Amino acid sequence: MSENTHHIVPYRTYGLILLLLVTLTGISVAVTQIELSRWATLAALLLACTKSAFVLAVFMHLKFDQRIYKFMVVFIILVMIALIVLTFFDYGFRR
Amino acid sequence: MTDAIAHHDEHRDDEGSKLGIWLFIFTELLFFGGLFITYAVYRHGNKEAFHLAGQELDVTIGTINTVILLISSMTIAMSTTAIQKKDKRATLVLIWITLLLALAFLVNKYFEWSAKIDHGIWPGSPLLEELGRGDTLFFGLYYFMTGLHALHIIIGMVLITVILARVRNNRITHDNFQLLENGGLYWHLVDLIWIFLFPLFYLIA
Amino acid sequence: MSSSQTEPKGYKSYLEEDGGRKGIFKWILSTDHKRIGLMYLYAMMGWFIIGVVLGLLMKLELIAPGKTLMGAQTYNATFTVHGVIMIFLIVIPGLPAVFGNFMLPIQIGAKDVFFPRLNLFSWYIYVLGGILVIISLFGNGAPDTGWTFYAPYSFKTGTNMLPAALGAFVLGFSSILTGLNFIVTIHRMRAPGMTWFKMPLFPWTLYATGWIQLLATPVVGITLLMVAGERILGIGFFDPAKGGDPLLYQHLFWIYSHPAVYIMILPAMGAISEIIPTFVKKTIFGYKAIVFSTLAIAFVGYFVWGHHMYTSGMSGTALWAFSLLTFIVAIPSAIKVFNWISTMHQGSISTEVPFLWAASFIFVFMIGGLTGLVLGSLATDVHVHDTAFVVAHFHFIVFGGVGFAFFGAMHYWFPKIFGRKYDSGWAKTGWITFFIGFVTLYGPMFYLGIAGMPRRYFDYLDEFHGPNIISTFGALVMIAGFLIILVNLIKSARQGERTTEMNPWGGTNLEWQVPTPPPLENFEEIPVIEKATYKFD
Numbered sequence: 001m002s003e004n005t006h007h008i009v010p011y012r013t014y015g016l017i018l019l020l021l022v023t024l025t026g027i028s029v030a031v032t033q034i035e036l037s038r039w040a041t042l043a044a045l046l047l048a049c050t051k052s053a054f055v056l057a058v059f060m061h062l063k064f065d066q067r068i069y070k071f072m073v074v075f076i077i078l079v080m081i082a083l084i085v086l087t088f089f090d091y092g093f094r095r
Numbered sequence: 096m097t098d099a100i101a102h103h104d105e106h107r108d109d110e111g112s113k114l115g116i117w118l119f120i121f122t123e124l125l126f127f128g129g130l131f132i133t134y135a136v137y138r139h140g141n142k143e144a145f146h147l148a149g150q151e152l153d154v155t156i157g158t159i160n161t162v163i164l165l166i167s168s169m170t171i172a173m174s175t176t177a178i179q180k181k182d183k184r185a186t187l188v189l190i191w192i193t194l195l196l197a198l199a200f201l202v203n204k205y206f207e208w209s210a211k212i213d214h215g216i217w218p219g220s221p222l223l224e225e226l227g228r229g230d231t232l233f234f235g236l237y238y239f240m241t242g243l244h245a246l247h248i249i250i251g252m253v254l255i256t257v258i259l260a261r262v263r264n265n266r267i268t269h270d271n272f273q274l275l276e277n278g279g280l281y282w283h284l285v286d287l288i289w290i291f292l293f294p295l296f297y298l299i300a
Numbered sequence: 301m302s303s304s305q306t307e308p309k310g311y312k313s314y315l316e317e318d319g320g321r322k323g324i325f326k327w328i329l330s331t332d333h334k335r336i337g338l339m340y341l342y343a344m345m346g347w348f349i350i351g352v353v354l355g356l357l358m359k360l361e362l363i364a365p366g367k368t369l370m371g372a373q374t375y376n377a378t379f380t381v382h383g384v385i386m387i388f389l390i391v392i393p394g395l396p397a398v399f400g401n402f403m404l405p406i407q408i409g410a411k412d413v414f415f416p417r418l419n420l421f422s423w424y425i426y427v428l429g430g431i432l433v434i435i436s437l438f439g440n441g442a443p444d445t446g447w448t449f450y451a452p453y454s455f456k457t458g459t460n461m462l463p464a465a466l467g468a469f470v471l472g473f474s475s476i477l478t479g480l481n482f483i484v485t486i487h488r489m490r491a492p493g494m495t496w497f498k499m500p501l502f503p504w505t506l507y508a509t510g511w512i513q514l515l516a517t518p519v520v521g522i523t524l525l526m527v528a529g530e531r532i533l534g535i536g537f538f539d540p541a542k543g544g545d546p547l548l549y550q551h552l553f554w555i556y557s558h559p560a561v562y563i564m565i566l567p568a569m570g571a572i573s574e575i576i577p578t579f580v581k582k583t584i585f586g587y588k589a590i591v592f593s594t595l596a597i598a599f600v601g602y603f604v605w606g607h608h609m610y611t612s613g614m615s616g617t618a619l620w621a622f623s624l625l626t627f628i629v630a631i632p633s634a635i636k637v638f639n640w641i642s643t644m645h646q647g648s649i650s651t652e653v654p655f656l657w658a659a660s661f662i663f664v665f666m667i668g669g670l671t672g673l674v675l676g677s678l679a680t681d682v683h684v685h686d687t688a689f690v691v692a693h694f695h696f697i698v699f700g701g702v703g704f705a706f707f708g709a710m711h712y713w714f715p716k717i718f719g720r721k722y723d724s725g726w727a728k729t730g731w732i733t734f735f736i737g738f739v740t741l742y743g744p745m746f747y748l749g750i751a752g753m754p755r756r757y758f759d760y761l762d763e764f765h766g767p768n769i770i771s772t773f774g775a776l777v778m779i780a781g782f783l784i785i786l787v788n789l790i791k792s793a794r795q796g797e798r799t800t801e802m803n804p805w806g807g808t809n810l811e812w813q814v815p816t817p818p819p820l821e822n823f824e825e826i827p828v829i830e831k832a833t834y835k836f837d
Contacts (some may be wrong), residue, residue, distance in 0.1 A: 008176055011176055014172050014173050014176070017169070018165060018166060018168075025165070025293075026245050026296055027153060028293075029298065031220045032298035040298070041294075041298075041299060044294035044299075048291050048294050055168060055283055055286060055287055056287070057285075059169070059172045059279075059283050059286075060280055061276075069117060072117065072121070075115075076124060079515065080125070083128065083555060084131070084132055086618075088136075088608075089618040089622075090547070090614045090615050090618035091136050092615070093615035095615070108488055109412050110488070111488035114488065118484065119480060122476055122480075122514055125515050125518040126518035128518070129519045129552050132552065133537060136545070137544075140545075141543065199828050218536075219533045219535060224542075227543070228542060231542045231543055232542070235537060236537075272467065
């Protein structure tokens with residue numbers, strides 16, 4: 001039988017997270033309307049990462065799950081970053 | 096004794112089932128990951144063109160769609176709370192709302208794409224050839240990535256519909272709801288992908 | 301040390317259980333991991349014969365310069381289909397599909413895998429993928445791009461790229477789902493007391509492989525979809541005329557295809573780690589080192605793909621970075637070879653058939669591995685890239701590695717799987733014939749490559765004639781050996797002397813503690829594990 005010591009997340013928590021996510025979305029839109037050019041992209045991506053963190057932690061329950069899931073998710077993200085970085089060893093240095 | 100091992104009924108392992116869907120989610124991340132690598136490479140090589148091409152996209156529709164998906168993520172997450180509280184009606188309502196929001200997303204997408212196609216922009220179109228390489232790559236990626244994402248929305252809707260049916264006929268209940276949770280996890284993935292697609296295509300102007 | 305088995309009352313082997321079904325439906329509707337493993341085996345045998353025939357046709361073409369049997373177009377299609385079959389239909393499913401399916405649950409003390417129906421579904425899509433490959437042979441003709449499907453040619457060629465690409469995509473799905481199934485099985489279904497470090501080494505390799513299947517395969521999946529987008533829509537991702545970069549195709553392709561070789565070899569190494577202790581009656585040397593080197597290979601293997609692209613036009617930075625990383629990945633493999641040999645040292649060796657395959661595996665794998673260093677090192681690679689040297693290298697390490705391990709595993713687990721004995725004499729004759737033929741076939745290619753003979757050409761300069769004759773002769777000897785092995789095994793499976801001996805070789809893991817052949821659910825009662833693995837008295 002499963003060890004579903006399921007901590008029930010209250011509706012309120014989900015609602016608050018949604019508010020947070022929508023706010024962050026609004027900020028992303030606002031920030032990129034300003035002509036910050038290269039920083040705008042970085043800002044938008046960082047905000048996307050923040051939103052993702054909340055979706056992962058609360059909506060997808062990672063915060064309340066066994067540690068191993070957090071570990072796996074972080075691992076996957078690091079692998080994906082490594083793939084992009086290594087690819088840019090080529091593209092970033094072409095003459 | 097039939098071939099199908101009955102361990103799912105005798106010794107149901109919800110945690111294992113959850114692990115399974117997480118592993119599948121990882122494959123989806125890597126699947127889209129290849130496209131994100133492609134985006135990064137081509138944007139790096141065509142910064143100006145991407146910047147200009149991005150202006151063709153409608154930030155308002157994009158934002159609305161983003162919010163739609165975020166809300167749908169919340170509703171399906173809430174449905175797991177509802178079912179654990181034994182509130183079958185609320186569970187069903189929340190799942191229905193999720194489905195309707197998904198449909199709304201697709202409808203918006205349809206209008207977006209139609210508008211683009213009316214303006215002569217589609218993969219391999221003559222206009223794109225005229226406009227040049229940066230635009231071709233940008234819109235190629237736009238159609239491909241949002242198209243693939245939309246396909247995953249459709250798959251998600253099918254999954255959620257099956258789950259809805261099972262909640263209705265009590266195959267999913269307050270003490271047997273891993274399938275609902277798994278469907279929710281898949282749906283959050285679809286949301287996550289869009290959380291990145293949105294700034295990369297709509298907010299680079 | 302063999303133990304007499306006690307058959308529980310009402311014992312039926314899994315082959316006698318039919319789930320109330322008749323004929324072929326006993327098989328194709330069965331979710332029993334053992335039957336699924338055998339279905340993969342039979343399908344793969346069929347594909348292998350086709351692949352060998354294609355290889356033989358190539359060798360016959362290459363027996364002399366100029367056109368011998370076929371022109372360039374046919375030759376190009378032949379090596380393409382040969383590669384597609386051997387890679388996607390044989391060595392990638394490989395040991396996991398056959399022996400992983402059959403043995404994993406038993407070795408960890410489980411009744412089946414975690415998702416039995418998903419397991420059957422994975423087999424169905426394996427079959428579907430194969431059908432798509434067959435479809436690509438008709439109409440406009442089989443693809444002529446090489447199994448690597450490089451852009452831009454892959455979207456310009458008039459041949460049937462789409463069914464082939466779709467077939468590879470579908471086969472990738474089968475691989476992903478198998479990996480997923482095995483990972484969850486290993487996490488959740490180990491018998492009580494079987495901690496991670498009491499788990500045998502074959503399951504460990506299946507675990508590491510599962511992660512590679514899971515994380516690498518999707519990348520080639522999307523790449524093939526992008527090629528389809530090029531062909532159907534002219535989307536421009538890899539088309540220089542539209543701003544695309546063909547090199548990006550290569551990056552994406554090899555991001556999967558390099559880890560793919562570890563999908564191929566890790567389970568093979570796992571099987572070798574099972575066989576050697578049993579036939580030297582000594583515990584495996586450095587169990588933990590083998591475990592960690594397995595995980596290290598799987599991990600580092602993700603980051604070396606650029607060594608397939610040294611001459612493609614990558615930046616200088618990428619060149620040295622990938623060269624450095626490639627050197628690093630060689631280290632854990634060497635650790636394993638060291639551990640196997642150390643296991644044999646002062647052990648009581650019995651030269652039964654499985655051991656002969658394991659020992660010769662080490663020999664061919666070493667040659668393949670060392671020549672891999674020549675290729676992985678930037679400076680030397682530029683001289684031998686795209687020559688016959690590469691062909692020799694990967695046949696030694698993939699065919700030699702996976703092939704020899706597969707044959708070894710087949711001869712090791714045969715009595716348990718079929719409840720019959722095979723003829724050892726014929727098996728040994730087949731082995732030595734095959735081994736000699738193998739080395740004769742691929743050995744000269746190292747020389748030919750260094751001397752400058754390109755790969756994937758149907759013709760070559762006169763000066764390469766001699767070694768090519770030797771090589772083609774080697775192919776004939778090898779195929780003779782293969783036929784001896786195949787006929788011996790097939791005959792024995794159907795009519796060989798029956799056996800119910802639980803532990804004919806004196807192995808220590810759980811598969812040797814269940815009846816021969818195993819019952820449907822493997823265990824009367826799930827065992828409780830107390831001792832560590834590979835303990836001989």
